Amino acid sequence: MEKHLSAVIGIFKAEETEFTKDTALMTTTSAKDGSFSFAKVPYGKWIVREIEQPKGFVLDEKAYEVNISKAEQVVEIEIVNEYVHGNIRLTKVDAEYPDNKLTGATFEVYKDTNENGKID
Numbered sequence: 001m002e003k004h005l006s007a008v009i010g011i012f013k014a015e016e017t018e019f020t021k022d023t024a025l026m027t028t029t030s031a032k033d034g035s036f037s038f039a040k041v042p043y044g045k046w047i048v049r050e051i052e053q054p055k056g057f058v059l060d061e062k063a064y065e066v067n068i069s070k071a072e073q074v075v076e077i078e079i080v081n082e083y084v085h086g087n088i089r090l091t092k093v094d095a096e097y098p099d100n101k102l103t104g105a106t107f108e109v110y111k112d113t114n115e116n117g118k119i120d
Contacts, residue, residue, distance in 0.1 A: 005054035006030045007081070011038050014045040021051060041068050050079055057081035
């Protein structure tokens, strides 16, 4: 079963500096296809910002400025999330002489699909 990767998005007053669920005018959770919407946003200037990123992704901290100036106006915003990634550095050493680095070793890296910290 594929996990649902959802983000929580908030809409905030234009002068807001703290972006949390508590300070948001409204919040929504992105759909399975990544789309999200806010209905009946009042006239004025607002900030749209991601509050919680999907698991495995970096939070988009960009503040998207929105100006609602007419009835039934639709504003399109695209929030792009980057995967969390890092590097792995391994060194093979002699068990009896740890200062002696060994060459030619082959390592395999596995994804912990059930996240229990063990190779299953």
